[in-house]
Amino acid sequence: AQSVAQPEDQVNVAEGNPLTVKCTYSVSGNPYLFWYVQYPNRGLQFLLKYITGDNLVKGSYGFEAEFNKSQTSFHLKKPSALVSDSALYFCAVRAPESSASKIIFGSGTRLSIRP
C-alpha cells in the first residue's frame, strides 16, 4: 500500500532564510510525487511534481524539490523564504503502475515565515 509521511506539523523560518519541508513516501515501483499548497479557506494549488528525469524539480513561486530514491524522500525547498509563503503544504504520492491508482496526501506541514 502506498503512503506518504510529513514528519513535521509546523516549520518556522525567518524571512530571507532557506526553508525545507520534509516528505517521505512508500510505494511499490517508481512513484509520481507532488507538492501542493493550501491557503486559508481555499482549495489546494499545485506547486510541482516529479515523474521521471532530473532529481531536482523546479516549480511555482521559486520552490523546488529533490527526489531521493535511496532515502524515499521528496523534500520541498526554497533558497529564500517570503512571508507570503506562509501556508499549509501537502506532499502527495501516486503509484504509476495503474492509471486507476489513487493519489494519497500527507498530513500537511504548516509553514510560518516570520518577518
Place this chain on the structure above:
Amino acid sequence: NAGVMQNPRHLVRRRGQEARLRCSPMKGHSHVYWYRQLPEEGLKFMVYLQKENIIDESGMPKERFSAEFPKEGPSILRIQQVVRGDSAAYFCASSPQGAAGANVLTFGAGSRLTVL
C-alpha cells in the same frame, strides 16, 4: 475555463439530515476525486470516480456515504443521517483522461459541512 466548481460552499445540517455536495469538474476532465479535511488535519482520500464508474472507494465509510458521477451533470457526494463527526471540509478535485498517473489534480474551493 471556470475550474472545478463546488457547491454549496457552506452547508449546515442538523443531526439525522442528509447532505448533498456537488462538484463540476474542469471542462474536459473525466476523473473526479473526493477528499475530506477535518479541522487541523490533512486530506483523507474518500473516492475516485470516472463517468458512470466508481474506480476506488476504499476511503469511503461503509455506511451513510455514497458518491456518483453520472454521464450528465456533476459528481455528487451524499451523506445520509449526518452526525457531528461528519463536520469537515470536503474537497473535490479533477484531472483529465489519459496518462492519469502523471496528471495534476485541480481542486475546487471546498464545501464546508457543519452538523449541529
